Amino acid sequence: MSIRQWSRDLSMGVRFAFGGGREGWTRALLTAVGVGLGVALLLLSTSVPNALAVRHDRDKARADHTFSQPDRPKADNTVIVADANTTFGERDVRGRLLEPEGPRAPRPPGVDRLPRAGEMVVSPALKDLLASGDGKLLRARLPYRISGTIGERGLVGSHELVYYAGAEGLSARLDRSSVARITAFGDTVAVTVERTDPILILLILVVFTVLLMPVAVFIAAAVRFGGERRDRRLAALRLVGSDSRTTRRIAAGEALGGSLLGLVLGAAFFLMVRQAAGSVELMGVSAFPSYLTPSPALALLVAGAVPAASVLVTLFTLRGVVIEPLGVVRTAKPARRRLWWRLLLPLAGLAMLYPMVGQGRDNGYFNQYLVVGGVMLLLVGVTALLPWIVEAVVGRLGAGALSWQLAVRRLQLSSGTAARTVNGIAVAVAGAIALHMLFSGVEGDYTKPTGQDLQRAQMQVSLDRGAIGAVGKFRSTKGVRSVTQLSDIDLGDRRENPDQGVPLTIGDCTALRELASLPSCHDGDVFAVTGAEPDESWTSTARPGRTLYIDPSYEGSPGEAIAWKVPGTLRHGTSVDGLLGYRRGGLMMTPGALPPGAAERATTQLYLRLDRSVPRAEEYVRNTTAGIDPMADATLWSSTRESKRFASIRTGLYVGAACVLGLIGASLLVSQLEQLRDRRKLLSSLVAFGTRRRTLSLSVLWQTAIPIALGLLLASAVGLGLGALLLRMAATSVRVDWASVLAMSGIGAGVVLVVTLLSLPPLLRLMRPEGLRTE
Template sequence: MSARQWSRDLGMGVRFAFTGGREGWIRMLLTAVGVGLGVALLLLTTAIPNALAVRDQRNQDRLDYTYGPHRAKAANTLVISDTDSTFRGSDVRGRLVEPEGPRAPLAPGLTKYPAPGEMVVSPALKDLLGSADGKLLRERLPYRITGTIAEPGLVGSHELAYYAGAKDLAPRFDGWRTARIDHFGPPKASPVNKADPVLILLVLVVFVVLLMPVAVFIATAVRFGGERRDRRLAALRLVGSDSRMTRRIAAGEALAGSLLGLVFGTVFFLLGRQLAGSVEIVGISVFPSYLDPSPALAALVALAVPAAAVLVTLFALRRVVIEPLGVVRTAKPTRRRLWWRLLLPLGGLACLAPMMGQGRNNGTFNEYLVIGGVLLLLVGVTALLPWVVEAVVARLGSGGLSWQLAVRRLQLSSGSAARLVNGIAVAVAGAIALQMLFAGVQDDYTKYTAQNTDRVQMQVNLSRGLPFLPAAQQFAATKGVRKATSVGSTELGDGRWSSDKGPANTVGLTVGTCATLREMADLPSCRDGDVFAVTGADRDADVAKLARPGRTLHLDASDGAGNGPDVVWTVPGNLKRGRALIGPAGFKESGVLMTPAAVSHRMSATLTGSVYLALDESLPDAHEYVRNTAARIDPLANAMVWSSSERSKQFTSIRTGTSAGAVCVLALIGASLLVSQLEQLRERRKLLSSLVAFGTRRRTLGLSVLWQTAIPITLGLLLASTVGLTLGAVLLKMVGATVGVDWPSMLSMTGAGAAVVLTVTLLSLPPLLRMMRPEGLRTE
């Protein structure tokens, strides 16, 4: 067959699609909308790598390492302090800035630095501070807003960020939160982190799982109007076309719908691109300019979608006998064969099996085998589901009238019913496997802390030298605080901290009231002015060496760069002994304990205060009240909420991105299902009108439509659960994790899939009621 003949027949099909009258236009618009929704999500997916790259680059461009090398004051230096905070679960990026010369580096997104007492803020922060919800945060940021941060200085449209002007920051150098810098951006010699094979596996599986339902929906959308198309094809045979030519013309009609779908998809994508700047999904926001699809990937979508439309149509018609008097599909179809459908999931398992037990210690996973294996398993769902639906509905017995109507309809067109829920089944199967994989490896990316959250819920670290005992009183008077315990701490050594070598032996020094020290050690007696040497933990040997009466020790007063005064202390002769207990920080510690009266003025300037807080967490915004008090006491205070575990940021970001993608896919599933359901109802309009004209109750017809949806979706979810559990178990074996089922996640994903179908069914009831009128039998 020549290419010329193919192009002529396809072109004829395209003309038929555009000149088929009102019915043809409705059919093509339904196809175009279904394809367009899928194309929009594909374009969004092709834009995600660029969006992530831009976000990462924006973040790199504004890096300001406050723990970098010590620099001298110059015309091109800037003193900057990290004042990051949190407000009701959202991160707030804050910086105090003090330019020291006319050539001080300017942060991205700024035209000039704010004066002391002023700040420039991100648009999202400006809106929050101006609203009633931002009242508590406004108390924490007592600066006058004089401008906004431009897009180059932000990683997302909903990011909360500010730069506030300050003065006299240089004396507060600590090598941690405050430093002098001469440029923004990463260090010139940044270490290259080795990629984690398990995280790469997660990313690969995530992309396959999220994109596979999109491909299924596009394949379903190009087959809209199948029953009416068959009657048109019979008419073509009647006027002289052969069967092959007829199939090519049908493929041309699908091609027309897919081409219009590309246009619709581009429009949907551009609308969604603009909308993306105004929404935030699971903590991720972007600017519209970030969503710029790769030209190569966009071209691939533009070529793949029409090609898929032609191939899917030809494949669907491969066993359909098109004759001049009709299409032999209304007769009882031949039973579907099972053997070749099982080959797909078995082939997927064969691809993944060689990588079982590989884990992260035996090299990287073969990405081609991973993608191929997961694809085959998920495609296996779409191949097996029609067979399962056909086999089950053929054995369904008698029941009520609505049940009989639904079952008979399913028996006549089980393939259409299976196509309706194929996307849901694929999405649920992939989601179950992903949830199992996430649950199985999350312990590897979780570090369990020693923090006792029953005893302490928050900790506030103050700047060095700040009086910490009065601070405890202010925190104790804060709304929502039940108890505040404050200590000051530094290190003692047997040599100068500012020397090149530093001390050879060190031990911790902690200062607090007698009541506080009794929480940290078992003391024989205590009154203000006492000093204790505490043993019973890991540093007993250091305590024995250094805490000897008459010995002169040096306090750590350095600024992190080896600079600072040499502050010394002589161990008193009346040194008392004690045994370490588990303190407010959650662990035992050997060291020197000291009451406030034993601390000289020079020594107090070296102490860093920490306040441990027990909260009434039933009070809303208890954490915010604490953060506000901390900001009033010390703008550079670091308020931390205690937790029993900390999770890897990379792992968390992948899981967050997966949740965002799942939301988009579920939205696409719902929209596409609704279009498909409306298309099927439109094709059955005359049948429904006939049944109503013969006296069938609308309630009965409505229930029959519900059964026609409920039976396939139930079978689809059962099959999806089976395949998802199998895929999840294989992936866990691949990473060397213990196989286990995350039942809550599995049930939630299955329930989400069922909820989408139920919602679509309810939304389709109004048009169904309009179609169930005897007037629908009228024809012109």
């Protein structure tokens, strides 16, 4: 067969799709909408690499300092930068204090003019938040006048909260790790390439495969919309002399026309979503429309693969249909579906994944081709097995109510159509169950206990030296029940460059009892607390009568130490589990024992108990903290700490799953409307003969419920198997969270139920006697 003949037949099919009157246009539009939704999501997926790269580049371009960068002398092209980050509710606020030291001081990206002292430039999202009623507490924390907004070049997301504020006197605090003098933004950070965890790479591969497979399934189903009506129309072509092969190619061309229109609609849907992306934030992630630019190579791949798939799928589905001049042979009992080749797909997937069982993170990276190929074959196996299962089950169903009998008979006549409708849901649920098992199984490796005792404190505030009077301010803060103050300071055996150091903790008797079991305590007492570590060599240094030096100086840190003699009345105590979950030893003294000037040199930690009956009590604490020192850190305690990379992958999964669920719902609704349109005359005939509309509505519900129940059972089995295999690949014990399995299945069933309810109004309109009218 020549290429010219193929081209001629395909082009004739395209003309039939758009020149066949209302019937042809309707089918082409339904196909185009289904394909377009899938293409839009594929284009969004191909935009992800570029979006991640742009976010990384912009974050790198505004980088200002690290904890290990070299000191720079003051010049006319330097600016001092200090971290002033904060948190408002669940959202992080990126803040920087800037003090330019000359006319050529560098500006952060997106900032046209450096703010003066008392001014700040903010991101558009932060400006809107501060102007709203919800931002009243945050406005009190940022007492600067807004003098401008940060441009898109200086932000990684459209909803990011960022500000740059002008400050003075930062040069006196250059000894802090969060303050630095720089000459440019973006080129001062030494990039350290970390080895990516192989388990995280496995998670990323599986997430992308699981999210994109339902899209491919829906596109394959969309090109088959209106298949029965199309096949009947093709009989007319046989009547005028077309052979069977030519007829199939013309049918493929008709599907090609719908898919080409679907590409146009998909591009339009993508542009609409792209434009709306700037005003949407999902799971704390936002982007600018310019981020969502598909890779040209991937976009061309989508543009070529979708039409090619429409042709191949149509030819594949027509292989068992006999199109004769007098009609389509569908009324005869079809041959039973064969099971053996359907089992080959999941078995091949298992064979690809099995060699990596037990590999874990210690044996190198997982083979990405085997991982993607194995997961794809297992999920494709769901689409191959489901039609066989539906046919086998509905063939054994029988007696019941009239609505049940109507539904069962319809399923027995077109079980393949019913299976195609729920294939995407089944694939999505199977992938979701496997992913949830994998995430739950490895979560313990990326979520560690902090040791913070939430019964004794709920917030911690870290203050720099000289935080005198801070305790009183926090005690008078709204929502604070009690404050425990503990201060730390260096203690050495010499004024400069000491050989031996002694840990020294300062606090009143109540605070010290949070760290140690003490005898009677009064202000002015000093204690030697042991039992924290096996090595307690400091005890020989801190002998009674010996002179030690508070805040000794080291090379590069000028200062004058304060001499202090260890008192002969040194008392002893035993370390206990502290507020942070570990034991602390060394010397501990009450404020009355401190020599003059020592308190101003100590670094202070405040541990706060909050009154949970006060709404947003933590925000009042953060406001007080910012009033004392904008660079101070106020941390809300939690029992666990999660890896940021692991959390970002999980957030990406949630965002992608939300998009896929939207596609599932929209595509199912289009498919349901297409099936109802094909049955319009049948439904109208049944109503004309006296069938109640309630009975027909229930039959439509049963026609959806039976396949989805079978699909969810198959999806649960495949999902559990795939999840167990992935856990074994990660060298993790297999655990099944049955509540999550039921939740995933319930979400899938819920989507189908919502789509069915939305299709009831069109169904009622189709069940009118006017539906018998024909042209």
